[in-house]
Structures are given as structure tokens and as C-alpha cells.
Amino acid sequence: MTAANLESMYQEIILDHYKNPHGKGLRDPFEAEVHHVNPTCGDEITLRLHVTGGKIEDISYDALGCSISQASASVLNDLVVGKTVDEAMVIHEEFLRLMQGKGQVEPDEDILEDGIAFAGVAKFPARIKCALLSWMAWKDAAAKTVAEEN
Amino acid sequence: MKGLLPDLDLVRKDFPILERTFDGGETPLVYLDSANTSQKPQIVIDTMVDHLERHNANIARAMHHLGAEATEAFEGARDTVARFLGAPERDEVIFTKNASEGLNLVANTVPLAEGDVVVTTEMEHHSNIVPWQLATQRAGATLKWFGLTDSGDLDLSNIDELITPATKIVALTWVSNMLGTINPIAEIARKAHEVGALVVVDAAQAAPVLPIDLASMAEEERPDFLVFTGHKVVGPTGIGVLWGRRAALEALPPFLGGGEMIATVTMEKSTYAPIPHKFEAGTPPIAEAVGLGAALEYLMHVGMENVHAHEQAITAYALERLATVPGVTVLGPADAAKRGGAISFELDGVHPHDVAQVLDSKGVAIRAGHHCAKPAHQRFGVQASNRMSSYLYTTPAEIDALVEGLEYVRTFFKLDK
Numbered sequence: 001m002t003a004a005n006l007e008s009m010y011q012e013i014i015l016d017h018y019k020n021p022h023g024k025g026l027r028d029p030f031e032a033e034v035h036h037v038n039p040t041c042g043d044e045i046t047l048r049l050h051v052t053g054g055k056i057e058d059i060s061y062d063a064l065g066c067s068i069s070q071a072s073a074s075v076l077n078d079l080v081v082g083k084t085v086d087e088a089m090v091i092h093e094e095f096l097r098l099m100q101g102k103g104q105v106e107p108d109e110d111i112l113e114d115g116i117a118f119a120g121v122a123k124f125p126a127r128i129k130c131a132l133l134s135w136m137a138w139k140d141a142a143a144k145t146v147a148e149e150n
Numbered sequence: 151m152k153g154l155l156p157d158l159d160l161v162r163k164d165f166p167i168l169e170r171t172f173d174g175g176e177t178p179l180v181y182l183d184s185a186n187t188s189q190k191p192q193i194v195i196d197t198m199v200d201h202l203e204r205h206n207a208n209i210a211r212a213m214h215h216l217g218a219e220a221t222e223a224f225e226g227a228r229d230t231v232a233r234f235l236g237a238p239e240r241d242e243v244i245f246t247k248n249a250s251e252g253l254n255l256v257a258n259t260v261p262l263a264e265g266d267v268v269v270t271t272e273m274e275h276h277s278n279i280v281p282w283q284l285a286t287q288r289a290g291a292t293l294k295w296f297g298l299t300d301s302g303d304l305d306l307s308n309i310d311e312l313i314t315p316a317t318k319i320v321a322l323t324w325v326s327n328m329l330g331t332i333n334p335i336a337e338i339a340r341k342a343h344e345v346g347a348l349v350v351v352d353a354a355q356a357a358p359v360l361p362i363d364l365a366s367m368a369e370e371e372r373p374d375f376l377v378f379t380g381h382k383v384v385g386p387t388g389i390g391v392l393w394g395r396r397a398a399l400e401a402l403p404p405f406l407g408g409g410e411m412i413a414t415v416t417m418e419k420s421t422y423a424p425i426p427h428k429f430e431a432g433t434p435p436i437a438e439a440v441g442l443g444a445a446l447e448y449l450m451h452v453g454m455e456n457v458h459a460h461e462q463a464i465t466a467y468a469l470e471r472l473a474t475v476p477g478v479t480v481l482g483p484a485d486a487a488k489r490g491g492a493i494s495f496e497l498d499g500v501h502p503h504d505v506a507q508v509l510d511s512k513g514v515a516i517r518a519g520h521h522c523a524k525p526a527h528q529r530f531g532v533q534a535s536n537r538m539s540s541y542l543y544t545t546p547a548e549i550d551a552l553v554e555g556l557e558y559v560r561t562f563f564k565l566d567k
């Protein structure tokens with residue numbers, strides 16, 4: 001990896017989120033709590049989701065891991081708290097499309113905001129799982145709350 | 151520097167991959183991940199290619215020239231392994247696909263009953279923990295383990311509580327892949343044998359760096375089983391070794407059933423081939439075994455005493471240099487003489503993935519994560535660590551490159567600012 005690639009992976013935005021993560025910590029109330037692990041590197045997240053009437057009131061989390069996984073949880077929190085679960089799913093899909101796009105996908109900044117900073121990460125297969133850890137945990141928690149509401 | 155291989159330059163030339171560069175030739179490879187897998191000398195590559203180009207056939211059953219040549223090459227590799235280990239008998243050498251399969255073979259065949267105890271340690275690779283969890287769960291037996299001291303040694307203070315007449319197996323690593331610790335396997339084997347337990351030694355990290363001579367060990371101190379893996383001893387992947395004392399191997403039922411492992415088969419029942427073939431069902435990895443033979447010949451040619459001395463010199467230098475980097479904490483024994491070739495460390499304020507990624511941009515390859523030793527990490531309260539590991543081709547200049555790389559990591563992540 002060249003120095004230029006390194007800069008593209010570790011965007012300032014990512015490092016800022018890493019140093020000052022948004023919404024970190026576990027809070028009450030919540031309807032679903034999940035624990036996800038990245039088995040190859042051991043990164044972990046416990047994530048709680050609080051939803052009322054289909055609207056995401058809070059995502060709180062406790063996570064251990066690298067700058068990419070930590071920053072990604074912080075960005076997730078920024079992007080989806082205050083949205084409906086359906087709106088959040090659209091954002092999730094877009095983030096997934098970006099991460100699975102092998103660095104070839106032009107992300108939609110209107111949807112992803114700070115999340116577009118992860119475009120550089122998509123070029124590094126070993127790190128994609130780091131970026132997706134919190135998003136997968138969130139999706140799992142959302143599925144649980146939806147199942148419960150029905 | 152005392153202990154370095156005198157022909158280090160020549161040794162390095164034997165490993166073509168060490169010439170690799172990145173970024174259009176600007177960044178040379180600094181390979182410090184040999185505990186993960188070692189690089190391969192040209193002789194191993196050439197021997198495997200030659201086997202496939204000129205001698206390829208199935209072994210033991212082909213009635214033609216090539217069949218005879220392939221069988222000779224495969225069985226010749228077994229002789230080489232036996233010499234490398236100083237095995238009392240060449241037929242005690244079983245080819246497996248890696249160390250994990252060797253450990254699983256023993257854990258799946260050794261008789262265990264309710265109330266029996268299997269003892270392992272907190273510093274094992276997962277492949278010497280999980281098979282024993284499965285085996286004890288199946289049998290209703292109990293798994294116990296040696297804990298670790300703060301310095302990264304086995305805590306033997308409760309050895310008399312762990313090794314009792316109920317103990318049937320003591321399974322431990324000779325050299326830790328995370329902490330680097332060299333364990334006193336002779337002392338533990340002696341104790342285990344006093345109560346009639348079998349001793350299983352994971353030599354995956356020991357075989358690459360320690361001279362091993364099983365036959366010269368006192369019988370009470372010699373393990374009953376020992377495994378290692380080809381790809382860490384400059385050999386190919388897909389091949390490993392289980393050595394077992396003849397009587398211990400003969401007492402075990404077969405592991406996998408199939409071709410080559412039988413004496414005769416009827417629809418009702420079968421009788422089995424004698425060792426080693428009893429444990430080698432199906433067509434084995436032939437070219438890989440031949441490659442492993444070439445690898446061990448290479449190491450014996452350099453001399454395992456010399457490899458060990460080189461490893462210790464590099465490790466001592468690395469420990470000294472790492473101590474100069476602010477924020478670096480090394481896990482495991484401080485004394486290079488008590489270590490194998492792996493050094494795990496933390497860099498305060500930067501996650502190991504990020505350290506490894508930034509080092510990679512400088513061509514420096516290390517491992518980041520839990521190194522398949524989660525319990526050992528947990529013991530020291532760390533979720534993941536960085537691990538540099540050297541081998542017979544590692545130079546002091548490469549350690550300098552690592553240290554420079556770590557300084558760059560500190561700058562990149564704006565530590566001290």
C-alpha cells in the first residue's frame with residue numbers, strides 16, 4: 001500500500017470520529033441488544049437499539065476495535081438516530097454498496113454524509129469487515145425490534 | 151552481532167520472495183510474520199516442481215516406474231522428518247495436513263471417560279484448546295488448565311492439583327505463538343508420566359527454532375505425541391506431522407477410514423495397516439510431503455543450533471530496540487534466552503490493526519489481532535496485539551525498519567501531540 005492509499009483510508013474524518021466517537025456508551029431504554037464479533041481479528045461490539053413507533057430514538061454501543069470499526073460505529077450513530085427504521089435501511093444499503101464495491105463505487109454523499117470517508121477502506125478487503133461490524137450489529141438489532149413489534 | 155548466521159546474506163538469497171518490493175520498487179519487503187507462516191527457499195520450490203514435472207504418480211499402489219519413484223520420494227520425506235525430530239523410529243512419523251489435524255487426530259482417538267481430566271494451558275493456540283473442549287464434552291470428562299504468571303510463564307504452583315491420577319492427557323505448547331515463552335516440557339512430562347497421563351506437545355512454534363532430539367530425551371521426559379506444521383519450517387502448506395511413541399500410536403483406534411489405512415476389508419469389518427499408514431487414510435499430500443522433506447534438509451544443512459542462535463540474537467536485539475519506542479509494551483518474558491521467535495507488543499493509543507496497516511505501507515509485514523490465542527490475550531487484559539516474528543533470514547536492519555515504522559505510526563496517529 002502506498003502512502004497515498006494510506007491517506008485515503010485514514011481520512012481526517014475517520015480519525016476524528018475515532019478520537020471522539022459519537023453516541024458511545026450503553027444506555028437505557030432499549031428494545032434490542034446484540035453482541036457481534038469479528039472472528040478474524042476479535043473486534044467486538046455490544047449495541048442497543050431504542051425504537052418508538054418505527055423511529056430510531058437511540059443507538060448506544062460499547063465497542064473494542066481498530067480506528068475503522070470505532071469510527072464506523074460513530075458514523076452509524078450520526079446517520080441513523082432520528083430516522084425511521086425504513087429510512088435507516090436505505091442508508092445501510094448504501095453503506096453496504098460502498099463497502100462491497102471494491103473501491104469502484106461512487107458513494108451518494110446526500111445519503112452517507114461523513115460515511116463517504118470510508119470509500120478508501122473499501123479497497124482493503126481485510127478491513128471491510130471492520131467497517132461493517134457496527135452496521136451488521138445494527139441490522140441484527142433492527143430485525144429483532146421489528147420482529148417484536150409484530 | 152554475536153549469534154547471527156555467518157552466511158546471512160547467502161541464506162537470504164535462498165529465499166526468492168525476500169526480493170519482493172512494493173510501490174514500483176520503492177519499498178522493499180520486511181517480512182516479520184514468520185510465526186504465522188515462514189517463507190520458502192528455492193530448493194523447496196524446485197523440489198516440488200521437479201516432483202510434479204518428473205515423478206508424479208500416486209503412491210503405494212501404482213505398479214509402474216513413476217509409482218515407485220513417487221513412493222520412494224514420499225517415504226524418503228518420512229525418513230527426513232524422523233531425522234529432524236530424532237525420532238526413535240521412522241514409522242512413528244504420521245503425515246497430517248497441518249498441526250491442527252495432528253492435535254485433532256489425538257483428541258478424537260484417545261480414550262476418555264467420565265471423570266477423566268485433560269490438562270492444557272492458558273497460552274495455547276486455539277488448535278490445542280478447541281479439540282480438547284470437544285473431546286472432554288463428548289466423554290463427560292473435565293478440561294483444566296495451567297494459568298500464566300504476569301511475566302508470561304506457565305504458573306506451575308498448582309501442578310499437583312492439576313496433574314493427578316484422574317489426569318489422562320496433558321496437552322501443551324512447547325513455544326507460545328503469542329508470548330514467545332519456551333515451556334519446561336521435560337519437567338511437566340515427567341510429572342504427567344508419574345500419574346500415567348499421556349503428554350501431547352504442540353511443537354508448531356518449537357520445530358522452526360529449537361533443535362529437537364526425541365531419542366536423546368529421557369523416556370520419562372519425552373512427550374508421547376508431538377505435532378508440528380510444514381509451512382512454519384520453510385516447507386509448504388498442506389502438510390504437517392504427528393509423531394507418536396509406537397506403543398501410544400498402536401493403542402489408538404484409526405482416526406479416518408479409507409484407502410491405504412487397511413490391512414483387509416470385508417463388508418462386515420476391516421483390519422488396519424500398521425503405523426504409520428493406519429493413520430493416513432486416502433491419497434496424502436504427496437508433493438507437499440516431498441517439499442517438507444526438502445525444507446527440513448535445508449534447515450538441517452544450516453544447522454538447527456545455528457538457527458536457534460540466530461533467532462536468539464535477533465530476538466534480543468528486537469527486545470532492546472522495541473524498548474526505545476515510546477508507548478510500546480512487550481508481552482511475555484523479557485529474556486530472549488527464554489523465548490522463541492515471536493514478540494507480541496502493544497503500542498499505546500493505536501489499535502494493532504491500524505499499526506499493522508501503517509507498517510504495511512512501509513513494506514513491514516507483521517501480524518495484528520489475537521493470533522488464535524484469545525485466552526492468552528484475555529489473561530493479559532488485551533483484546534488484540536501486534537506480533538513481529540523473525541526467522542533464519544531476518545536481519546538486524548529489518549528490526550531497525552520495524553522500529554522506524556513504529557515511529558512513523560506514532561507520527562501518523564499524532565501521538566504525543
Ligand SMILES: Cc1ncc(COP(=O)(O)O)c(C=O)c1O
Nearest residue numbers: 248249250275277327354355379
Ligand atoms: C502454537 C501453534 N499451534 C498450532 C498452530 C496451528 O498450525 P496449523 O494452522 O498449520 O495447523 C499454530 C499456527 O498457527 C501455532 O502457532
